[in-house]
Amino acid sequence: MPDHVLTCERLVKRFGGITATDDVTLRLERGARHALIGPNGAGKTTLVNLLTGVLEPTSGRIALEGEDISKLAPHKRVHRGLVRTFQINQLFPSMTPLQTLALVIAQQRRQGARFWQPLGRDEEVVMRASQLLEQFRLAEVKDVPTEHLAYGKRRLLEIAIALACEPRVLLLDEPVAGVPAGEREDILQTVAALPADVSVLLIEHDMDLVFSFARRMTVLVNGAVLTEGTPDEIAADPRVREVYLGHGEEAHA
Numbered sequence: 132m133p134d135h136v137l138t139c140e141r142l143v144k145r146f147g148g149i150t151a152t153d154d155v156t157l158r159l160e161r162g163a164r165h166a167l168i169g170p171n172g173a174g175k176t177t178l179v180n181l182l183t184g185v186l187e188p189t190s191g192r193i194a195l196e197g198e199d200i201s202k203l204a205p206h207k208r209v210h211r212g213l214v215r216t217f218q219i220n221q222l223f224p225s226m227t228p229l230q231t232l233a234l235v236i237a238q239q240r241r242q243g244a245r246f247w248q249p250l251g252r253d254e255e256v257v258m259r260a261s262q263l264l265e266q267f268r269l270a271e272v273k274d275v276p277t278e279h280l281a282y283g284k285r286r287l288l289e290i291a292i293a294l295a296c297e298p299r300v301l302l303l304d305e306p307v308a309g310v311p312a313g314e315r316e317d318i319l320q321t322v323a324a325l326p327a328d329v330s331v332l333l334i335e336h337d338m339d340l341v342f343s344f345a346r347r348m349t350v351l352v353n354g355a356v357l358t359e360g361t362p363d364e365i366a367a368d369p370r371v372r373e374v375y376l377g378h379g380e381e382a383h384a
């Protein structure tokens with residue numbers, strides 16, 4: 132029996148007459164490298180919003196480590212270890228990567244209330260922040276305000292912040308979207324080197340990243356699961372090719 136860390140069972144989300152999530156069952160194995168793909172409007176964003184608690188499902192159930200989290204507030208899901216990559220525009224633009232990571236780590240370790248202490252005094256916090264800065268190739272820019280970082284570096288910081296929350300499950304939301312070609316390699320390599328004990332669900336349009344990263348894939352179309360399988364199975368599935376070609380997007384050769 133596979134060991135599932137995150138499951139959603141028969142999830143439905145309706146907006147008036149539109150069924151954005153249509154009876155979706157998805158099971159993420161421990162240590163997963165699982166990609167969620169689908170053409171525009173397939174319902175990927177809605178599904179992520181249901182998993183993170185931003186949206187409430189019309190029906191169905193979400194469980195983390197076997198515990199029902201369907202009714203849990205978003206921040207409580209984060210505390211339980213279900214973390215989505217942070218959106219950079221939610222950051223304080225004048226804060227540096229070091230300050231930002233130190234703040235998140237301190238908060239995570241329940242020291243956030245001691246806001247009057249200079250950031251980074253705590254040695255453990257600084258050590259963890261330094262590790263993350265190295266891991267995400269941000270050491271050189273650790274003291275540069277976020278607003279002055281190259282876009283690729285900001286996207287790396289988003290993932291570093293998510294990891295600073297010590298996730299069991301990481302929802303990696305389009306990490307290379309909008310990143311210029313010259314800055315993509317760093318992201319591909321750091322994503323490939325994410326800790327093995329963190330289970331990852333990657334939501335992505337970039338087929339190169341999806342096929343190099345994922346060991347399992349789920350294809351969403353019109354809110355419903357079209358199919359699930361290994362990358363080879365998905366690449367060989369004529370229904371998947373038709374969906375992508377039919378939408379004018381590039382199918383994986």
Ligand SMILES: Nc1ncnc2c1ncn2[C@@H]1O[C@H](COP(=O)(O)OP(=O)(O)OP(=O)(O)O)[C@@H](O)[C@H]1O
Binds near residue numbers: 149151177
């Ligand atoms: N708040 C909302 N109210 C009404 N309809 C919505 C709402 N959110 C999403 N939808 C509809 O649900 C469907 C799925 O949308 P969703 O954004 O989840 O797709 P997606 O796969 O993330 O697309 P994209 O890749 O373009 O972001 C679409 O038909 C969309 O118009």
